[in-house]
Amino acid sequence: MRQFSAELKNIFSNRKVLIPIIAILFIPVLYAGMFLWAFWDPYAYLENLPVAIVNQDKGAELDGKQLELGKDLTEKLTDSQQFDFHVVEKEQGYKGLEEQDYYILVEIPENFSANATTLLEEKPEKLEIKYVPNEGANFLSSQIGETAMKEIKAEISKKIIATYSENIFDSVTDMAGGLEQAADGAGQLNDGTAQVNEGVGQIKTNLETLASKSIEFEEGVQSAAAGSTELAKGSAELNQGLQQLDDNYSKLVTGTAKAQAGAEQMKKQLPAGITAGISAKLTESSTALNAGIDQFEGELGSTLSSQIADQMIAQQKAKMQELAGAMIANGVPAETVNKIMEEQQQTAPTKEQVQQQVAQGINPGLHQGFTQFKTGVNSQLLGATNGLEEELKKQTDPAFDQLISGIGEINENQVKIQQGIHQLAEGSAALNSGANELSSGMGQLSDGSEKIADGTGKLAAGSEELKTGTEKLQDGTTELKDKLAEGAEKAGSVQANGDTYDMMGEPVTVEKDAINTVPNYGTGFAPYFISLGLFVGALLLSIVYQLREPALQPKSALQWFTSKLGVIVMVGVIQALVVDFVLLVGLGIEVQSLGLFIVTSIITSIVFITLVQMLVTTLADVGRFVAILILIMQLTTSAGTFPLALIPDALQAFNAYLPMTYTVQAFKAVISSGDYSYMWQNNFILLGYAACFMLVTLGYFVVKFKRGHAGETIVEQTA
Numbered sequence: 204m205r206q207f208s209a210e211l212k213n214i215f216s217n218r219k220v221l222i223p224i225i226a227i228l229f230i231p232v233l234y235a236g237m238f239l240w241a242f243w244d245p246y247a248y249l250e251n252l253p254v255a256i257v258n259q260d261k262g263a264e265l266d267g268k269q270l271e272l273g274k275d276l277t278e279k280l281t282d283s284q285q286f287d288f289h290v291v292e293k294e295q296g297y298k299g300l301e302e303q304d305y306y307i308l309v310e311i312p313e314n315f316s317a318n319a320t321t322l323l324e325e326k327p328e329k330l331e332i333k334y335v336p337n338e339g340a341n342f343l344s345s346q347i348g349e350t351a352m353k354e355i356k357a358e359i360s361k362k363i364i365a366t367y368s369e370n371i372f373d374s375v376t377d378m379a380g381g382l383e384q385a386a387d388g389a390g391q392l393n394d395g396t397a398q399v400n401e402g403v404g405q406i407k408t409n410l411e412t413l414a415s416k417s418i419e420f421e422e423g424v425q426s427a428a429a430g431s432t433e434l435a436k437g438s439a440e441l442n443q444g445l446q447q448l449d450d451n452y453s454k455l456v457t458g459t460a461k462a463q464a465g466a467e468q469m470k471k472q473l474p475a476g477i478t479a480g481i482s483a484k485l486t487e488s489s490t491a492l493n494a495g496i497d498q499f500e501g502e503l504g505s506t507l508s509s510q511i512a513d514q515m516i517a518q519q520k521a522k523m524q525e526l527a528g529a530m531i532a533n534g535v536p537a538e539t540v541n542k543i544m545e546e547q548q549q550t551a552p553t554k555e556q557v558q559q560q561v562a563q564g565i566n567p568g569l570h571q572g573f574t575q576f577k578t579g580v581n582s583q584l585l586g587a588t589n590g591l592e593e594e595l596k597k598q599t600d601p602a603f604d605q606l607i608s609g610i611g612e613i614n615e616n617q618v619k620i621q622q623g624i625h626q627l628a629e630g631s632a633a634l635n636s637g638a639n640e641l642s643s644g645m646g647q648l649s650d651g652s653e654k655i656a657d658g659t660g661k662l663a664a665g666s667e668e669l670k671t672g673t674e675k676l677q678d679g680t681t682e683l684k685d686k687l688a689e690g691a692e693k694a695g696s697v698q699a700n701g702d703t704y705d706m707m708g709e710p711v712t713v714e715k716d717a718i719n720t721v722p723n724y725g726t727g728f729a730p731y732f733i734s735l736g737l738f739v740g741a742l743l744l745s746i747v748y749q750l751r752e753p754a755l756q757p758k759s760a761l762q763w764f765t766s767k768l769g770v771i772v773m774v775g776v777i778q779a780l781v782v783d784f785v786l787l788v789g790l791g792i793e794v795q796s797l798g799l800f801i802v803t804s805i806i807t808s809i810v811f812i813t814l815v816q817m818l819v820t821t822l823a824d825v826g827r828f829v830a831i832l833i834l835i836m837q838l839t840t841s842a843g844t845f846p847l848a849l850i851p852d853a854l855q856a857f858n859a860y861l862p863m864t865y866t867v868q869a870f871k872a873v874i875s876s877g878d879y880s881y882m883w884q885n886n887f888i889l890l891g892y893a894a895c896f897m898l899v900t901l902g903y904f905v906v907k908f909k910r911g912h913a914g915e916t917i918v919e920q921t922a
């Protein structure tokens with residue numbers, strides 16, 4: 204105690220020591236207080252930061268409304284008073300930026316609103332705001348400006364989206380009316396589909412009738428083919444008989460004597476008998492042929508009308524396919540288009556109806572043509588018999604007259620008779636050839652009639668599938684009508700107002716719900732600057748106060764050590780209390796616990812005082828240099844400003860070994876978080892540091908005392 208009193212007496216009796224120590228007491232306040240006061244809440248003064256706005260936007264038109272985004276943005280910024288905004292011309296703005304009249308310049312280009320109208324185009328243009336900070340004048344102001352620009356960007360995006368949302372909701376309302384009209388149209392389509400379904404039923408019935416009639420047509424053609432075969436057979440027999448007559452003519456010449464008696468009777472009966480036999484055959488074949496031609500006429504008309512009807516229906520289907528492609532291209536769903544196509548097929552005229560209309564146009568012409576054909580064929584057949592009878596009379600009458608006149612005339616005219624017989628044989632051969640061709644054609648007609656019968660049978664079977672399809676089409680149109688009506692009702696129920704547009708423009712808001720809230724910059728930086736101020740105070744104390752030489756000859760090393768320690772601890776405590784008073788009363792810092800805040804300040808000051816004592820006592824001026832190096836390392840690794848993860852990895856390793864790390868963490872706990880267990884954890888570590896520093900210093904005094912320092916003469920200390 205005597206040694207400690209001597210130290211105090213030496214301080215208070217020497218103004219050159221007392222005054223610097225008193226000044227040292229306020230060094231931590233100058234560091235911590237002044238720094239925190241200057242940066243206590245810089246964002247509260249953003250309204251004083253001059254910012255230039257250059258608005259060159261020319262505006263644009265969107266859906267008949269004038270869009271002035273540049274003007275709206277300028278007014279909103281100036282009204283917000285977030286900065287000291289100045290609306291200036293471009294040249295004036297950039298000049299003021301260079302002369303540091305403005306820290307930031309915001310330029311709105313002339314196409315700002317025009318680009319906003321391109322949102323729904325194929326290649327929309329982004330809106331661009333030019334942000335020009337003068338980073339050389341003040342870098343932090345540019346960082347603050349970037350944060351403000353993000354808010355401006357969000358506000359512009361909100362306005363654009365809200366504007367387009369209003370247009371979209373208007374379109375939805377219009378769409379509701381269109382869906383109602385579409386539902387009405389679908390109802391009409393459904394009615395038409397029902398009619399188509401009914402018509403398809405009639406087609407099915409008519410096709411079944413056609414299939415049965417085609418069988419009768421085939422039987423008639425086969426009958427005509429049989430008649431033509433008999434005609435060919437009869438003409439062949441006639442040709443053979445004439446050939447035999449020609450061959451046996453010589454026998455006739457030799458038998459003229461026998462024939463003279465019956466020549467008169469033969470003259471009367473032979474031509475008529477021959478003609479009657481041939482005529483009977485031809486008449487029978489002509490009747491069968493006419494019946495076959497009549498059946499062929501009816502079936503040919505049906506076939507032609509069916510083919511024409513198929514072509515007309517195919518063309519109609521092609522047009523509907525083209526219409527379906529156009530509907531899909533205009534945004535109508537493919538499922539809806541398919542249902543409409545099915546309904547149209549059900550409502551379209553049936554093939555039977557089309558075929559009936561076609562038949563009404565072509566049947567009269569076919570009937571007239573076949574009538575002429577039958578007349579020509581019958582005329583040829585009848586003409587053939589008439590010519591034959593006349594030829595026979597022409598050739599036989601002179602012969603019989605000669606026979607009657609005498610046998611001599613027969614010999615004279617036998618050459619003429621033989622020539623006539625040859626001509627008759629040639630005519631018969633030609634007739635036989637025509638009959639064969641007619642028989643062949645009727646065979647082909649018979650084959651065609653079989654194919655027609657087969658085709659009509661398949662067509663009748665297909666009509667059943669068509670009937671099923673039209674029923675499905677009617678079901679689809681009913682569903683289409685119901686769905687369109689439902690869609691119109693839902694679209695019409697959409698109600699939009701200003702709140703809706705605002706929600707679309709800003710669908711997500713961020714609510715900050717922080718823990719351990721820090722009200723301002725000063726409170727956030729207080730742990731760092733308090734630690735810095737107390738360390739600097741301890742370092743400067745080592746300059747104005749002798750930490751080695753005692754004021755009075757000590758009797759022991761412990762007495763020597765405690766006297767020095769007592770003085771510097773007293774000064775350190777006073778420094779801590781002064782800092783606390785200025786922060787609590789002068790700046791109004793809010794802490795979780797006043798008492799623990801003061802305790803933490805005192806522990807921090809003692810740790811730094813004992814650290815500096817250890818370095819300066821053991822190393823003198825070198826110790827002060829080492830203390831400065833430790834201060835620098837602590838300032839960069841204590842995580843008092845930026846998080847530890849944001850500093851280089853090489854520096855992060857020093858964080859756990861330097862005492863300022865724990866002073867900062869203890870102050871954060873007692874000022875902001877209120878985690879007192881964590882505060883005490885750090886404070887105990889700091890007390891451990893202080894104990895280690897004191898033991899090293901005590902060890903130095905023990906060694907020094909044993910080497911005879913106690914026997915030295917103590918000189919009065921001077922500053």
